[in-house]
Amino acid sequence: MKAMRFHEFGGSAVLRYEDVDRPVPGAGQVLVRVAATSFNPVDDHIRAGVLAEMIPIALPYVPGIDLAGTVDELGAGVTGVQVGDRVVAMLPLDSAGGAAEYVAVPAESLAPAPRTIELVDAAALPLAGLSAWQTAFELAELKAGQSVLVNGAGGAVGSLVVQLAVDAGAQVTAVSTPRHADRLRGYGAHRVVGPLDLAAGPAAVGGPFQAVVNHVRVSPEELARLTAYVADGGAAASTAGPIPEDPARGVRSANLWVRSDGAQLAELVGKVDAGKLRLHVAAHRAVAELAAVHEDAGAGRLPGKTVVLAP
Numbered sequence: 001m002k003a004m005r006f007h008e009f010g011g012s013a014v015l016r017y018e019d020v021d022r023p024v025p026g027a028g029q030v031l032v033r034v035a036a037t038s039f040n041p042v043d044d045h046i047r048a049g050v051l052a053e054m055i056p057i058a059l060p061y062v063p064g065i066d067l068a069g070t071v072d073e074l075g076a077g078v079t080g081v082q083v084g085d086r087v088v089a090m091l092p093l094d095s096a097g098g099a100a101e102y103v104a105v106p107a108e109s110l111a112p113a114p115r116t117i118e119l120v121d122a123a124a125l126p127l128a129g130l131s132a133w134q135t136a137f138e139l140a141e142l143k144a145g146q147s148v149l150v151n152g153a154g155g156a157v158g159s160l161v162v163q164l165a166v167d168a169g170a171q172v173t174a175v176s177t178p179r180h181a182d183r184l185r186g187y188g189a190h191r192v193v194g195p196l197d198l199a200a201g202p203a204a205v206g207g208p209f210q211a212v213v214n215h216v217r218v219s220p221e222e223l224a225r226l227t228a229y230v231a232d233g234g235a236a237a238s239t240a241g242p243i244p245e246d247p248a249r250g251v252r253s254a255n256l257w258v259r260s261d262g263a264q265l266a267e268l269v270g271k272v273d274a275g276k277l278r279l280h281v282a283a284h285r286a287v288a289e290l291a292a293v294h295e296d297a298g299a300g301r302l303p304g305k306t307v308v309l310a311p
Contacts, residue, residue: 002311003100004290005060009049012294015063017287023097023104025075030105032087033072034310036123036284037064037098039293039302040156046093047294055093063290064098064308065091067105068113068123078107086113088269090126090260098123099287101311111265114272117279122272124156124279124305129268131239131258132160136168139237139254140211144169149207149229151196152215153189154180156305157239159280161213163187167276173206175216183280198222202229214238227251281307 006014025031097103154176166188174189208231217240236243236253271277282304
């Protein structure tokens, strides 16, 4: 089968499109015929070796943490899924493998694919969706009636946090560039504002807020300023570095390390099919172009969430 792999850490040029052996599912695994994966910033960090200590991987490595595809074969002991089922999954970070024709997936990572969107577009959901869910509900502990500031709301994860918060009954202030404003209002954001002027303080955007969710990678000094945007007794959650806590005001904080969770992913799929969660796919690219996708991402040229189509 064909797969994109890298044999050493480095720039996008280390990615090679080559023939590899088709995987055989082990006990508790499912072999999936890949329809698509998608690009996530962590793919770039893994390839560059930046996360080598945090995520030990065996080389050569097939990138692609997101997966949408069709069950082709069941490993020993697998129940609850059948050959031919359309599925999605977030693959383990240390093994990944979505940029290929087939991949062996832990059965517990799988969820049924959404029925209301194209299978390839469902590849945009797993990692971003789980990041959004875990940030919003496990870390920020969002609840109905709360005010929430989502910084970086126009990105793949931020867009989903906005929608999950709105669906949960929170009042959302979305922070993003103007080009995403109409889309964010369409998701139900109460207020959409441009990039934060941290020197102006929270009152300039209607704060402080009972929860602040950050997806913008900024300096530690700027992260520290975000603490003031959290109301007394509130929570901060981030996917882009820790926001300092303020124990004197009862402000707690947590930084996300996303994990695969088939049950949570199934909840997200249900929201997609119910029309409560919309995926914004900006581009489709062939897996043979994955090196160019990585290069474009590094240069800031990707138009947004990019789905990568299998051979």
